[in-house]
Amino acid sequence: MEESIIQIVELGKSFGGHEVLRKIDFSVKKGEVICIVGSSGSGKSTLLRCINRLEHQTAGKVLYHGKEVRDVQREINAYRSKVGMVFQSFNLFNNMSVLKNCMAGTRKVLHISKEEAYDRAIAHLKEVGMAPYINAYPAHLSGGQKQRVAIARALCMNPEVLLFDEPTSALDPEMVGEVLNVMKELAKTGLTMIIVTHEMGFARDVSTRTIFMDKGYIVEDDVPETLFTNPKNPRTKEFLSRFMAG
Amino acid sequence: MMGILASATPENSVGWMLFLAKKYMNSFWKGTWITLYVAVLGTLIGFVMGYLIGIVQDIRVNREDSILKRAVVRLIKLVCEIYVEIFRDTPMIVQAMIIYYGLRQADVAIGIPAAGILVTVLNTGAYMAETVRAGIGSIDNGQREGALALGMSPMLAMFTVVLPQAFKNIIPEMANLFLTNLKMTSVLNVIGLSELFMTAKTVAGNYYKYFESYLIIAVIYFVLCFFFNKIFLLIEKKLALKKDYILAVEYMDNQ
Numbered sequence: 198m199e200e201s202i203i204q205i206v207e208l209g210k211s212f213g214g215h216e217v218l219r220k221i222d223f224s225v226k227k228g229e230v231i232c233i234v235g236s237s238g239s240g241k242s243t244l245l246r247c248i249n250r251l252e253h254q255t256a257g258k259v260l261y262h263g264k265e266v267r268d269v270q271r272e273i274n275a276y277r278s279k280v281g282m283v284f285q286s287f288n289l290f291n292n293m294s295v296l297k298n299c300m301a302g303t304r305k306v307l308h309i310s311k312e313e314a315y316d317r318a319i320a321h322l323k324e325v326g327m328a329p330y331i332n333a334y335p336a337h338l339s340g341g342q343k344q345r346v347a348i349a350r351a352l353c354m355n356p357e358v359l360l361f362d363e364p365t366s367a368l369d370p371e372m373v374g375e376v377l378n379v380m381k382e383l384a385k386t387g388l389t390m391i392i393v394t395h396e397m398g399f400a401r402d403v404s405t406r407t408i409f410m411d412k413g414y415i416v417e418d419d420v421p422e423t424l425f426t427n428p429k430n431p432r433t434k435e436f437l438s439r440f441m442a443g
Numbered sequence: 444m445m446g447i448l449a450s451a452t453p454e455n456s457v458g459w460m461l462f463l464a465k466k467y468m469n470s471f472w473k474g475t476w477i478t479l480y481v482a483v484l485g486t487l488i489g490f491v492m493g494y495l496i497g498i499v500q501d502i503r504v505n506r507e508d509s510i511l512k513r514a515v516v517r518l519i520k521l522v523c524e525i526y527v528e529i530f531r532d533t534p535m536i537v538q539a540m541i542i543y544y545g546l547r548q549a550d551v552a553i554g555i556p557a558a559g560i561l562v563t564v565l566n567t568g569a570y571m572a573e574t575v576r577a578g579i580g581s582i583d584n585g586q587r588e589g590a591l592a593l594g595m596s597p598m599l600a601m602f603t604v605v606l607p608q609a610f611k612n613i614i615p616e617m618a619n620l621f622l623t624n625l626k627m628t629s630v631l632n633v634i635g636l637s638e639l640f641m642t643a644k645t646v647a648g649n650y651y652k653y654f655e656s657y658l659i660i661a662v663i664y665f666v667l668c669f670f671f672n673k674i675f676l677l678i679e680k681k682l683a684l685k686k687d688y689i690l691a692v693e694y695m696d697n698q
Contacts, residue, residue: 251588253506268507270596278594288589292607294688302593305603319694328694337688347589354593 201226202262202357202389203248203280209256210243217243219413221257225358225391230384232400232421233393235410236436241393242285244410245362248391249282278306281356285363287343289335289350295322296331299350307354314353321349325379341372345379352383359383361392397440401425409433459655467646474642475663481556481638482625485563489624490617492564493571496523498601500576523572530569536630538562543634559631559638563624574616578609611682618675622668639663 201224210218217240225231233241246252248259250266250273258265266276290298299318303309309317322328325345335343344364351359361380365373377399384390384403394400400407400421407424409417409432417424417433428434453459464471500520504513530538542565543558553561582605590600629640637645639660647656 249592251591268505270505270508273505274594274596276594277592282592284585284589284592286583286585288583288585288592290586290589290604292604292611301590301603302595305599306594323694329690329692330688331691331694333688334684336684350593 200263201260204260204263205244205248205257206260207257208244208247208254208259210240210247210252210254217413218247218254221413221415223408223415223418225389227357227389228387229389229406230404231391231406231408232404233391233408233410234395234397234400234436235416239410240413241410242362245282245360245391245393249277249280249360251282274306278302278354279357281351281354281359283344283347283351283359283361283364285366287335287340287347287367289343289347291335293334294331295327295333295335295338295346298335298346299353302350302354317353318349321352322346324352324382325349326375339372340368341375344368344372344376348376348379348383358389358391361390361394363393363395365394365396397425397437409436411436456655456658459650459652460659463646463650463652463656464659467642470642470646471639471659471663474637474639474660475667477556477636478625478628478638479667481559481563481628481631481636482621485560485628486567486621486624488560489564489567489620490571492568493575494606496527496568496572497575497579498606499523500572501579501601503597526565527569527572530565531573535562535566535627536633538566539631539634555634555636558634559628559636562631562634563628566627567620567624570620571617574613574620575609578613578616579605581612582608614675614679614682618672621675622671625667625671626664 204224205221208218208221209216221244223231233244235241243252247254250259250268253268260266261276261280266272289295290301293301296315296318299322300311300314303314303317304311319328319331322331325348327342327345327349330338330342330346335346338346348364364380365376368376373396377396380390380392380399381403392400392404402421404421407419407421408415409424409428409430411432417428417430419429423429424433425437428437453462500523502516502520504516539559539562542562543553543555546553546558579601586604586608587597587600590604591597595603628636628638631638632641632644635641643656643660646659647653
């Protein structure tokens with residue numbers, strides 16, 4: 198069996214007395230594209246944030262190549278430089294141009310040369326169609342453009358896994374397509390991705406595995422062909438029927 | 444005409460002002476210089492101190508950090524908090540007396556100008572710490588998270604992403620603080636610093652012309668503040684985001 202890159206073991210998270218995640222178990226293997234779907238408040242985003250250690254779980258652990266990522270800053274930094282994240286609200290650095298945004302991580306964290314960082318930034322910005330905008334600042338860009346730059350910024354780090362936290366939820370409908378297309382292309386390159394999304398059509402087409410979450414539990418974890426057409430759990434059925442109808 | 448003014452007794456307040464300004468020009472120059480010296484140096488060092496404390500207050504420890512690290516961070520934060528509280532809650536004029544005479548009593552050989560700067564620094568640092576804390580808080584947490592997600596340490600994220608943005612937001616408040624300091628140095632006359640207020644007091648006493656003498660330094664204070672205010676506005680404008688950007692046409696193909 199192929200070794201998993203990330204393994205989540207009995208992960209739990211509660212805010213105060215409110216349990217958001219309960220006994221989450223799943224693992225991510227190289228090349229997998231995992232879409233996590235579920236209604237709002239089901240814990241999808243919290244799970245993703247726990248995986249990136251922006252949230253600290255209250256139970257269980259996150260393993261990276263079989264080794265626990267402890268809550269120690271140096272370990273977290275090293276781990277994060279390998280596990281990229283794309284946010285719902287883009288989080289591009291407002292004080293930097295598009296180019297600087299894409300070079301910040303490679304220069305300051307990976308310490309690669311200026312020339313190489315520049316080449317990488319241009320290559321990935323070309324990939325997402327944003328290379329002409331290297332001199333622009335985030336305030337100059339539309340939502341879809343910002344998100345594409347954010348994806349390029351994450352790619353510059355050459356991540357082993359890329360996490361997407363509802364990357365299209367803050368976008369106007371006509372901009373959703375341009376971002377989803379970029380992500381589809383990325384999936385084809387074999388990049389390992391975990392995507393929290395409300396785009397069911399996208400999840401069905403692109404994912405190699407789809408996870409349905411409800412009330413902090415993983416209800417169903419299956420290949421999209423089965424999960425979308427023949428779900429086993431009544432909750433999944435109900436959720437999907439609501440989505441397909443509405 | 445000026446000769447007559449200088450030798451004869453001036454007839455009105457304007458005449459007295461000109462007379463005093465001319466006769467004690469050197470004293471007023473010296474007073475202006477000391478006021479500026481103490482205000483600028485005190486403010487600048489105070490800013491640095493405020494930034495340091497503001498950043499320290501923002502440090503977050505992880506649950507699995509060593510007990511030693513957590514204890515040290517807590518202690519430093521506590522000391523900073525107490526310092527800020529004390530200096531914000533007492534008048535500068537009282538601080539000046541306590542610090543100057545306190546140091547004297549403890550046989551610390553501190554000069555009057557140095558004591559004046561020290562008081563200004565401590566006062567500015569306390570206010571600036573709060574301003575920096577608020578400035579950091581005004582930056583969307585997503586900015587920090589974006590940096591952390593790239594693997595930056597919290598400190599690196601602070602210095603490359605959060606602080607540069609906070610700094611821009613804080614500039615008007617920094618200008619405010621500096622102008623306040625420029626005027627507040629006047630209280631340092633209580634420890635014998637021969638800044639503008641002290642100069643006016645001395646000059647006034649010579650001819651019993653209080654109104655005119657203080658009016659002279661009011662004009663000087665006004666001109667100084669006016670001038671510095673314009674400089675700060677210019678800096679703010681310089682740092683504002685450009686409205687346009689240049690498309691990199693070399694990458695326009697096959698987009």
